[in-house]
Amino acid sequence: MTSHPAGRDDADAAPSPEATAPDVPASDVPAPDTEPPGTAEADAVASDAAEPGHEATAAETVTQTAAQTAAGTRDTGAIRVDGRRNPRGSLTAAAGLGAVGLAAALIGGGSPSIIAAVAGVAAGLLAAFSLFLAAFRAQPGQRPRPAAWRWLAVGTLTWLVGIGLRPVADGTPFVLTFADLLLLVGSVLMAIGCGVAVTPSAYSRSAFRQAADAYLGAASIFTVGWVLLLGPAFQKAEEPGAFFSTLALPIVCLFAACAVAPAVAAARSGGRVVGLAGVIVLGAITVAEVSTALARLSGDDPPLATVLIAPAAFLVLAVAPWLDQRRLRRPLPIALTAATPLVLVGVATVAVAVQAISGNRDAALSAIAASVVLVLLGRLFVLLVETAGMRRLVDVGERQLRQLAENTGDLVLVCDHDGVIREIGAAVQETYGYCPDDLEGRPMFDYIHPEDVPGIQALLRRMTSEDDGPDGPGTCRIACRVRAADGTWRPTESVATRDVRNEDQILVSVRDMSDQVALRNQVTHLTFHDGVTGLPNRAYFEERAREVLARRGSGRTAVIFLDLDGFTGVNDSVGHASGDYLLGQAARRLRSAVRADDTLARWGGDEFAVLLEGGVSTGSDAQTAIDLAERLVRAVSSEPFRVADRDMALTASVGVAFAEDGLSAGDLLRNADVAMSRAKELGGRRVEVFAAHMHADVVRRLEIAADLQRALLDNQFAVEYQPVVDLATSRVTAVEALVRWWRGNTFVPPEQFLGPAEDTGLIVPLSEWILREACNEVAAWRASSLDIGLSLNLSLRQITAPRFVETVSQALAESGLPASALTLEVIEEMLVEDAEDTINKLSQLRALGVRLAIDDFGTGYASLAFLRQLPVDMIKIDPSFVSGLGRDETLTLLTRTIVRLGHDLGLIVVAEGIERPEQLELLREMGCTRGQGYLVGRPMAARGVDSLMRTPLQNTA
Structure with a gap:
């Protein structure tokens, strides 16, 4: 299930059905030199299924496999040559050579032995060339293994040398020659190649059973052939030893074919095509040799069709490597493979009985019959022992499987290819609330979400119809929703495997994924939601x-x-x-x-x-x-x-x-x-x-903040002083230090850089610099007999700095300015933000003798309680009140009230922003102690302060 950051409503839904087809080793799939048609489409499907967070549904998986099949990317076991499956050019040329040789022999009117030799050599060369080419082109790990091609190729070469030497070999036709020995060796080598080509089934892996079945089959076929053909011919033979030497090659080929045939019939796909072709070759040699021997006994040449049987079989062997090795999809049932030797024995028994009834008794048949009986008894004994052992293994396996199904948290069930439940574990009651007996015999699709059923049915059909992989029965993985007894849909993940005990059944292991899905949903929720x-x-x-x-x-x-x-x-x-x-x-x-x-x-x-x-x-x-x-x-x-x-x-x-x-x-x-x-x-x-200008203001503030640090290092700041006068005597009693910044030749107003300085914390070093500069300047004035004080505004950042009190004390000590000459101004909001720490630090400064003032009094949050907690010396009336004097009765009344409050508390009252003469007169009338503003003096450099302090107010005004 793919989580969506937008928290879609279907986040709690269970995963869609998905499955994984039987894996094919990468080594089994040769890489073509050119991209076959359809590969791009198959790759597109595969890449979609492989994206992060993507889970393929069952239908998508089937589509992907179909696309891969259409693109030719699935391993069929056929040899690829230069990216193409069939080397048509090479095979066509070799086949042409064989056809020319055969035609030459026929047209030339050669004897059957010459025709057999020429045709055999031509067909053998073609087969050997094809087999060697297949061995050279085969990929590591491919079925059949390259060794099978080599065994078959060497056996074919040996056989064709023998068949080529036959016409010129010394001796009578019924004497075993060197050529016959080569034919015998070649037949044995080809039989070995057939055995190597196939992957033996469990039935054919017993050496004794395989040898016994081979003997029973060969003996039975030989018996029937003896009764029908060979027996009468033997009676006419002048030399029995020579007769049996002639039958040596067909007997060996017959036994080899009977030994390999059961393994080929019961083997899994991947080599059965080549194995079957080898069995056909061995059988054809047997028929051809027997037919030739019978013809020679009668003094005739063997029929042309008989002569060409073996070459034709070799042509089949030549084509076999280039066929789709998966064409023989299913192995023959084990019961049929095991019963075939017994059927042959039965047929042979009937033939012997018929001969005995007719009065013909043969010592050879008696010997063969006795050997067959002995082998049958041994075969029966081994079968009984193996059956008992297998029964014990089955019993143990079933008990273990039952215990595993009952003790595991997963649900284990067995169903047929139609999805009907045949067996089901007891875990279904604990996990899903169903009684096992109620589910057996019912289709499992009745309990699967309807949206998931079609995909699962397609997966099961594909799994049961395809061949088994090289590592065992087909397996697929399924994710679907299963309905519990309480009606809820549970997300599950299942593994379906073809039952090795019964290929008509499917073993399914089901795991309830409810907890995992709930946890995944919870993690997704926590990832995109706030926990508070x-x-x-x-x-x-x-x-x-x-x-x-x-x-x-x-x-x-x-x-x-x-x-x-x-x-x-x-x-x-x-x-x-x-x-x-x-x-x-x-x-x-x-x-x-x-x-x-x-x-x-x-x-x-x-x-x-x-x-x-x-x-x-x-x-x-x-x-x-x-x-x-x-x-x-x-x-x-x-x-x-x-x-x-x-x-x-x-x-x-x-x-x-x-x-x-x-x-x-x-x-x-x-x-x-x-x-x-x-x-x-x-x-x-x-x-x-x-509005657009807001962003521009923010950018400008950021630029100013970036320039502040450099301005401090380059001494771009200056201090100006605004006088504070005694309104009664018109004498300058103090100056308020104000900072000015000249960025090059451009004046930066304080309201543009004080805010960024406060935000960045640079207000602390800037304020410390102003404090030291102003203290040094005022201390120099006082040293020249001018009685003047200094006022400084404090920022909240400055007060909360760790060494604030020590910095003020150090500045006073270094400049020699008395603490009583320094007045520190705070705004009312500072007494609310972290009030306890602020009042504590200001009290420490008050204890040093520094005076305290509340700036912009009347506009903030200060109350009489703060005035009681903090022993201030002065309050400064906000300019907004002073600006309305004489024009606004309310502001005039409020100003008068503040002045009276200051007098009652014994505080010095300073009016800020005096700009008009009538304001000055009203403040004097109210009894305001001191004032400042453009009327009494603008901010100025230090050099202008000395002359101003000696000028009476009325002259300045």
Whole structure:
């Protein structure tokens, strides 16, 4: 089963039926020099079945095998020559030579012996050439083995030399000559080649049984021949010894043929064609020699047909190596092979009885009959011993098989070729809930999923109709779904094997794969889902976005990114376990807010993502995505989250991006992330839709961040000072140090680089440099009898730095600036983020004598509780309040309240952003202690501060 990262609904389905055909060793398949037609199609089918994550169904497997067969890639055992199966050119030329020689002998009117010699030599040469060529071209491990071709070729050469020498051999026709000896040796060698060519069956592997059957068959045939032909001829023979010497060759050939024939009949495919051709040759020699001997006894020449029997048989042997060795598909039944010698004995017995009844008694027949009886008795004894041993083996094997079937976790069953269950193990009750007796006699296809049945039936038909492989009965693997008694479909994997005890039956081992499939589905789910929230994870979301963009039609796809504002504080205050619990609550709220067709995923950390699949087009329909984004914000902030017995109020920053033509999934996700970051920069709890300039801003910020490090090393920064005056006396009491950056000749505004510096952490070394520069400058002014203080803004990164307190103390010590002359300003939000650590470090600085101020007071989260915990010396009114003085009654009232609060707490109150004279007058009227702004003094370099400190405010204004 192939897992899909998009989590398809059919992920839990069982695997489709699949099977593996009997393996054929690679060495058995010669590689052709040229690609046969159809190979490309077969390779295409095979490659599809072999792809990662792909499981072939049963139908696909059958299709693949058929394609391979059509392409000629399956091993048939036929010899290949230069990529072609039949060497037609060479064989045609050799056959032509043989035909010319035979025709010359016939036309020349030669004697039968000359005709036999010429035809035998021509046919023998053709057969020997074909056999030697087959041995040379045969591949290692191929059936039949190359040794068989060599034995047959050598035997054929020996025989043709003998047949060629016969006409010129010395001696009478009935004397055993050197040529006859060569013929005998050649026949024996050919018999050995036939035996080597075939793979013997279990029946023919007993040497005694094979020898006994060979003798019984040969003796029976000889007896019948003696009664019908040889006996009367023997009575007419003048020299009995010469007569029997003439029969030596046919007797040897007859015995050799009877010895090899049972092995050929019962052998598996792979050499039976050649073995059968060898038996035909031996039989033809026997018939030809007997016919020749009988003709000579009568003083006649042997018939021409008799003379040509052996050459014709050798022509069959010459063609045999180039035939499909799998044509004889099935071996003969063992019962028929074993019964053949007994049938021959019965026929011989009838012939002997008929002769005895007619009054003709023959001592030779009596001797043969006695030997046959003795061999039969020995054969019977051996058969009884083997049968008893086999019965014991069968009993032991059945017991072991039964125990194995009962104790193994797999289900073992036996069925016939139609799928009807004949035997089934007891495991079926424990695994599937069926009683074994209820299933026996029923088709197993009734319990297999209907979609899997056709493929399995095709596999079984193919397995039962094809020949066995060289290593044993055919085997195939099947994956299908099986119905249990409770109605559920169980995924299974099975191995079906042809039963060696009964070839009409199939042995099937079935393994329940439910646990493995469930585990695989669980692993797939965990791979593409988040373990904390149960939502799809980032990998799933990215893949899903690519799929949607690839197939989207009308309408625009939208992506929404959401970040939980303030979630870091939850982890820091109540721990990560509680933070994970809060994420689970947030996921449930977000899931209830999205539509059914939308994809909600946890992107990572405290970020979530939503994919809107189409249906969002330009104009008013785009409002659908924005409305959903706003619903997500409300879902998060509508009520606090209950975590660790506390109520945690969170908000969300949301970014929305729409897909455009040519926009990749990665770019779409990036745009949504940029829009979300923009919403977070603007204070959170808002929705921002991506615009092109946002990405440009991000790129610019990245470029600035990359240049900051080099700017620190190249001293591209400078410090300017903005005066702080006493509004009552118009005297400059302090200066606020401000950083300036000149990148070459270009001035970079602080709002463009302070944010990236904070994000990258470079704000810490930059702030340390400003601290040292400003402390040294102010210390020099104080050394010249100018009573002036220094104010510095702190960043959250700077305060949380490990050696923050030591850095400030060291800067004061190195510059000689008194600690009381240094005022450090913090914004109100810093007192909320990690409040305990922040207040602790600021308290340490306060203990050193450093003064503390709250900057932008009135706009953040500070409360009187923080003012009580942190002993500050000063509050600075935010410029947004000062800008409304004299124009906005509410802002004027709020400013007056802050000034009064500062006086009541004994704090110095500084008004920031004084730009108009009426603002200055109102602040003096309210009793504001100090002020700063462009009206009283712009930021300036150090050289301009000295003259300003000696100029009264009214003159400056």
